[in-house]
Amino acid sequence: MLLDSKIHNLEVKGNFDYIFIGAGASSTLLLRSLESRGLLANKKIALVDSDDKTNNDKTYCFWTSMDESIAQDCQQFFSQSWSKISVNRQEPESLDHSRYVHIPSLSLYDECRRIMKEHDLSRMFTSVIDIHKAENGVQLKTTEGVFQANIVFDSRPPVFAPPAKNQVILWQTFIGHIISPAISYERLDCVDLMDFGIPQDGFTQFMYVLPLSNNRILVEMTRFGSEQITASVAEPVLSEYIQKRFGDYELIDTEKGSIPMSTAKIVRENMAGLIPIGGQSGAIKPSTGYAFKKMYQAAEHIAEQLVRKKQITPLKVESKRFQFYDRLLLMILFHQPNLGRQIFTMLFKKNKVFSVFRFLEGRTTILQDIRILLSLPFRPFLRVLRTELNVSIKGLLVPIFTLCLSILLLLIQTFASSYSSSIQLIIFSLGFLAVGLPHGAVDHLLESGIHTKGVKLSFLWKYIGISLAFLCLWYLSPNAALISFLAYSIWHFGQCDFREWSPGSSNAVKNILWGTILFGILLIGHQTETNTILSSLHTFKFLFSADQVSIGTSSILIFAFLWSIYERKAAFFLSVCMLSVGIFLPLLSAFSLYFIGQHSLNGWRHLKLGLHTTNKELFVKSLPFNLGAISLLLIFYWSSENILHVKNNAEITSKFFIFLSCISFPHIIWMHKFYKK
Ligand SMILES: Cc1cc2nc3c(=O)[nH]c(=O)nc-3n(C[C@H](O)[C@H](O)[C@H](O)COP(=O)(O)OP(=O)(O)OC[C@H]3O[C@@H](n4cnc5c(N)ncnc54)[C@H](O)[C@@H]3O)c2cc1C
Numbered sequence: 001m002l003l004d005s006k007i008h009n010l011e012v013k014g015n016f017d018y019i020f021i022g023a024g025a026s027s028t029l030l031l032r033s034l035e036s037r038g039l040l041a042n043k044k045i046a047l048v049d050s051d052d053k054t055n056n057d058k059t060y061c062f063w064t065s066m067d068e069s070i071a072q073d074c075q076q077f078f079s080q081s082w083s084k085i086s087v088n089r090q091e092p093e094s095l096d097h098s099r100y101v102h103i104p105s106l107s108l109y110d111e112c113r114r115i116m117k118e119h120d121l122s123r124m125f126t127s128v129i130d131i132h133k134a135e136n137g138v139q140l141k142t143t144e145g146v147f148q149a150n151i152v153f154d155s156r157p158p159v160f161a162p163p164a165k166n167q168v169i170l171w172q173t174f175i176g177h178i179i180s181p182a183i184s185y186e187r188l189d190c191v192d193l194m195d196f197g198i199p200q201d202g203f204t205q206f207m208y209v210l211p212l213s214n215n216r217i218l219v220e221m222t223r224f225g226s227e228q229i230t231a232s233v234a235e236p237v238l239s240e241y242i243q244k245r246f247g248d249y250e251l252i253d254t255e256k257g258s259i260p261m262s263t264a265k266i267v268r269e270n271m272a273g274l275i276p277i278g279g280q281s282g283a284i285k286p287s288t289g290y291a292f293k294k295m296y297q298a299a300e301h302i303a304e305q306l307v308r309k310k311q312i313t314p315l316k317v318e319s320k321r322f323q324f325y326d327r328l329l330l331m332i333l334f335h336q337p338n339l340g341r342q343i344f345t346m347l348f349k350k351n352k353v354f355s356v357f358r359f360l361e362g363r364t365t366i367l368q369d370i371r372i373l374l375s376l377p378f379r380p381f382l383r384v385l386r387t388e389l390n391v392s393i394k395g396l397l398v399p400i401f402t403l404c405l406s407i408l409l410l411l412i413q414t415f416a417s418s419y420s421s422s423i424q425l426i427i428f429s430l431g432f433l434a435v436g437l438p439h440g441a442v443d444h445l446l447e448s449g450i451h452t453k454g455v456k457l458s459f460l461w462k463y464i465g466i467s468l469a470f471l472c473l474w475y476l477s478p479n480a481a482l483i484s485f486l487a488y489s490i491w492h493f494g495q496c497d498f499r500e501w502s503p504g505s506s507n508a509v510k511n512i513l514w515g516t517i518l519f520g521i522l523l524i525g526h527q528t529e530t531n532t533i534l535s536s537l538h539t540f541k542f543l544f545s546a547d548q549v550s551i552g553t554s555s556i557l558i559f560a561f562l563w564s565i566y567e568r569k570a571a572f573f574l575s576v577c578m579l580s581v582g583i584f585l586p587l588l589s590a591f592s593l594y595f596i597g598q599h600s601l602n603g604w605r606h607l608k609l610g611l612h613t614t615n616k617e618l619f620v621k622s623l624p625f626n627l628g629a630i631s632l633l634l635i636f637y638w639s640s641e642n643i644l645h646v647k648n649n650a651e652i653t654s655k656f657f658i659f660l661s662c663i664s665f666p667h668i669i670w671m672h673k674f675y676k677k
Pocket residue numbers: 021022023024025026027048049050051057058059060061062126127128129155156157256257258259277278279280284289290291292293
């Protein structure tokens with residue numbers, strides 16, 4: 001949540017270069033990476049965490065080749081490492097030059113204290129309540145007052161957005177006993193992972209056995225499931241398992257914890273200077289709960305960027321392919337938890353442990369992935385694949401429909417040309433009334449952002465005033481008005497389309513480039529028709545030769561196709577296909593296809609989501625302005641014939657064009673504010 005504006009009036013109790021929210025694993029790893037590069041010298045740094053971090057509350061395990069830099073940099077924290085792994089009580093497998101290692105969290109917390117002491121960092125035992133953008137950095141509201149820093153590294157636990165249809169939120173929960181067996185344990189070089197020899201109880205449940213020494217063994221019961229495991233459920237299972245495997249024993253300590261497992265989006269504030277780290281940055285692998293290695297890599301990445309005085313950008317997230325595998329597996333574990341045992345058993349039985357680890361780390365090639373996936377029971381994957389496809393295809397329904405419609409119109413134009421213009425007129429008039437007009441008739445709701453609010457008179461005056469000012473520009477300088485109209489339309493269409501295709505990567509350069517391409521295809525691709533309208537508007541005209549038009553349009557289309565492939569956005573690709581077909585249709589039809597079938601439908605959906613309302617409610621709210629715009633249109637047609645005596649079609653189109661440009665100027669301003677929000 002963002003702070004309200006009152007924070008500006010609050011006294012700032014301390015200014016820092018860096019503030020770390022959380023004194024856990026990710027902050028410690030980052031502090032070490034900064035320290036090793038001399039980046040802590042002459043910096044004012046604070047750490048905020050209400051927890052004093054004096055308990056060994058977690059154990060971090062991961063696998064690593066001993067050549068990897070993490071193995072060398074973090075070796076001092078390894079309390080134990082194992083050279084063999086047994087999965088589900090199978091024959092132990094050697095890891096060759098790799099090790100499965102164990103780090104007690106307390107050793108990291110102690111390291112954090114050492115760094116703080118040596119570099120004289122400030123420690124605030126408090127919690128961050130809110131975060132706010134400040135003039136030069138970020139302000140934190142804590143229970144002890146307000147603090148400010150140029151850069152804030154945020155490791156608060158992640159909060160997930162409501163999952164989409166193909167996403168779920170599961171929990172990995174574990175309760176472990178550290179025991180001292182009566183009989184000394186000898187198999188110290190081997191760790192037992194995923195022993196499914198316990199009741200599953202409608203979840204995916206298994207045991208870990210980590211021998212820490214001859215007389216200290218960590219035995220942990222883990223559940224992957226939608227419900228967290230409780231002590232009363234785990235204790236009897238643990239006791240029975242330990243008794244069966246190790247005989248009599250003494251209980252030394254108990255540890256428990258839970259890790260969220262989800263591919264849903266993490267909700268976080270986006271502001272310059274606020275850098276998410278650890279779980280907050282999405283470092284926790286959704287399907288396994290492992291995060292340590294990722295956090296180490298991210299710490300090194302951030303430190304390197306600071307050395308090079310570069311802007312801090314996040315470490316590359318896992319590729320779409322591995323996110324997809326995670327989604328499939330989590331969906332199965334959620335909907336058919338009883339299949340977890342079978343899937344994990346086959347995964348490790350039919351593949352070398354080392355390959356599975358590389359796969360889980362996202363370091364395998366597609367061919368290796370296929371080999372691993374083929375070793376798994378394929379039916380459950382096929383079942384969840386259907387949901388995955390439904391979600392992806394659902395997002396493509398509109399672009400597919402619009403493309404099909406453009407092809408149909410082209411076929412009618414080619415094979416039944418006498419009906420063509422009437423059919424196009426009917427389809428586009430209906431489309432204009434159903435969605436083209438309504439999507440621009442709810443701007444009054446965008447001021448408040450609340451769909452239940454009524455219309456303010458001040459809004460009406462502003463809207464009419466801006467439209468009339470633009471009308472004046474048409475009469476004063478048609479060229480300036482046309483250029484302005486093209487400029488803001490390019491911006492608006494580009495902004496709306498990129499919001500739809502790639503909300504995460506949408507930026508001003510992409511918006512403008514795409515808008516320019518779009519108008520390039522529409523206007524230059526129909527140069528003769530465009531010029532007829534432009535001459536009625538008394539503006540400049542396009543004077544390209546036929547060759548230049550065909551070479552120019554083809555080049556723009558090829559660039560657009562390549563760009564859509566580079567962006568890997570199917571809806572973008574389909575849109576370029578539709579515009580290519582539109583070249584062979586009249587200008588007004590090509591534009592209407594885009595305007596109604598893509599822009600207005602997408603804009604409508606953005607409004608529905610942003611205003612948290614339904615199609616019906618939004619349509620009802622749009623009615624007064626719809627009816628107003630239709631009346632204005634009718635008056636406009638009536639007056640063009642009866643008062644202005646305009647008979648010629650091109651002139652009517654040009655007057656309509658002026659009318660549209662005037663009412664769309666304020667619409668674009670309000671939509672821009674809406675998108676920025
Ligand atoms: C029990 C457990 C075991 C795990 N085991 C492994 C493992 O074996 N291998 C592996 O790779 N990964 C493991 N993970 C996953 C991951 O490595 C850990 O979650 C890791 O601790 C994440 O580091 P972090 O810095 O993001 O969070 P943390 O280490 O949890 O640190 C976050 C800190 O932020 C503080 N904080 C929270 N809210 C606020 C606030 N509002 N203001 C100020 N401070 C706040 C907390 O007190 C905490 O100290 C485990 C996770 C858990 C929970």
